[in-house]
Amino acid sequence: MKIGLLVGSLRKGSFNRKIAELSKKIIDEGNEAEIIDISYLPFYNQDDDGANPKEEYTRIREELRKYDGYIFFTPEYNRSLAPVLKNVIDIGSRDPKGNLWDGKVAAVFSASMGSTGGAMGNHALRQSFVYINLITMNQPEVYIPAIHTLFDEEGNLIDGTRTFVEDSTRAFVDFAKKHS
16 A cells, blocks of 8 residues: 655644654555655646646646555644645646546644644645545544644654554554555
8 A cells, every 4th residue: 555645834844744754654664655745836727737737737646646545744824724735635636637536545634833733724624625535534533732842852752642643644554445
């Protein structure tokens, strides 16, 4: 099984990227995972698609087709999802060959410095999944609050949070195997 990991925070030192890197290690224990680079994508514009789509659209669509499922890692921006994630969803759903998300499995992990762990961003992202027909893992729900306080001096997630992310990642792999 090959799982694509999409990170909604592009900043260097992103907490959500650190969570994705831990999930990648867990998935790589018996499957394959890749963090998909979406930092180069321009905002979707239908005028730049169609018969001669932008090279970036073609490139990401080819990349996304390689995966059996996806985990989206999102911070919460102004009580909603990260715009780069919505952008890649739009590009993939408007593939000339058809919605490339259709019927694939997905999960959303959110982490933020706030007290709700990015719950609003997590749920906003899930709303898009309904329309594009991603089959979403409902449990466990992954919201990690006060993420900036959950790393030790070496930059590793503290034990309880690390175990939660590892267990949630394994739950997604099991979910993906059942529904792929």
